[in-house]
Amino acid sequence: MIIEVFIPEHYDPDTAYPLLLLNDGEDMFGEGSWNMDRVLQGVISDQKIRPVIAAAIYNQGQRMNWYIPYEDRWITTNWGPYTPNASEYAQDIFDYVIPYMDENYSIDTTEVAILGASLGGLISTWMGLKFPEKIKYSAGLSGSLWVADYSIFSEVEGSYDSGQKFWFDIGTNEWNYYVPLYRELDQRGVIPGQNNFYYEVPGGAHIPSDWLQRIHLPLVAFFSSMENSEPESLEVVLECIPSQSTPGLYFRRLNPIVILTNGVEYSLAHTASYSVLSGEAGLGTEGSFKNNPQTEIEILVEYDSLSETVNVPIGWCP
Template identity: 25%
Template sequence: MKIKFTFFILSIFISFNSIAQSTASSNVSHFEIEAPQLDIIKKIWIYLPKSYSNSDKRYPVIYMHDAQNLFDNKTSFVGEWKVDEALDSPDSKEAIIVGIEHGGDKRIDELTPFPHEKYGGGKANAYLDFLLENLKPHIDSTYRSLPGYENTGIFGSSLGGLISFYAALKYPESFGMIGAYSPSFWFNDKIYDFTEEAELNPNTKFYFLAGTAESEEMVPDLKKMIGLLMEKGMKTENFKLKYVEGGEHNETMWSKNFPETYLWLMQK
């Protein structure tokens, strides 16, 4: 009965999404690019600032995971982040947003640096190699980007928060702005050993966010990681930690807090 009920709910979701209207801004588009490291063709969503078509400006770039949930309610699972609406706001700062669609049943593989004994995974290095060796060069050669470290960000939630954090330490000269929402540090404790041994770029900006109503481990795990970063010399002015009272592990919390996080990361 439980399996049938779950299938019924999933069927309703699929049917609803098939007829739902797109909520993506007109300046959001898509393209596909080969990811040989993952043996797949990746669908990429890209948001261009409103001024892009009538200026010669160059823009910072933020790479974000789970693109299906960023711009369009039609493709999101339980609600979109409304990233395009946030950046279209007249009070926002301009940037190019590159959303990478997750790999469906390969999502755990792609977004985790170390495997879990039950859930598997652990192929984040291949995913990041694709991002840095294939996707970023394409973006920098095709669009008017600011390619330097200080103008390149990586941002995600849950497993996306985990890999964004990992990328900052794995490639300290590649990503200068890090958004890590509800990072899944629980997935494998090796992330703490990796952090202790990794090189930290003291100029990297980190924004961490967690809800107090997520899991019992979320807040303690995040506090533990912040402690390690402070021991490694993370500058207090270059990180922000926000706890959302009653916040749950979902798009509602992440979407609501995205504009504030984005503006903080973009401050120079």
């Protein structure tokens, strides 16, 4: 495996640093890339996160083989053949990358994170679910969780009681429905807002420029320099999301986004409560709703001590 390493300014070899693993390492550091070295140093210098050491792992042209854990006929038909070697990729990280970093740098092997986008987000989330004893934090930005008909949703098993944290997000311009994974983790005791973060990004697209606008959020969620963080404000975004598979079908949603005192923002989905104040609407438990577009409705969204009333005007959303 080929890696590039980021070391924070004022590196102290007598201090053990969390280790951040970055998929698609070719695209991570330097100008013309994600510039993650600058991003990391920026959030460290601003004291938004504790200093970390990062290892960017090159995919070496093996993205599909290394990052996809499952057989998927659609991928084979549309993208070409591949061999699902996610388990081998993970094992190489455990056998070679982490030991190399431990031998050459001062890292805390109990605080290992992995982050990636798209297929890199899929493998990050998969490794966090499958190896909680080795991966403490996992972040998937626009992760391709749809692979093999969302098979990853069934991977939530075992124990996550050692402080594991999960971050996954999706833009509404690429929308897939990831709330079930959010709920599954919640039901396993991975607490939303503490260890479990799902962010439904209004208008977000499947492009690096959009990922970079929010890349600091999982970093702060994992490595915040604040000891405690509490809900500070609530914004409810009214969404009309076109189906990716059925032309003319739209999903009506309330997306309540809470902002914590450390700056992390994420969607509440099923953790908020919803009630109709006026008009008629059928409410889902996670923010979805059905209504007659020819009538006006008001919906109250509540979470903790925060609340917001949302007005749905006549004629909104086809």
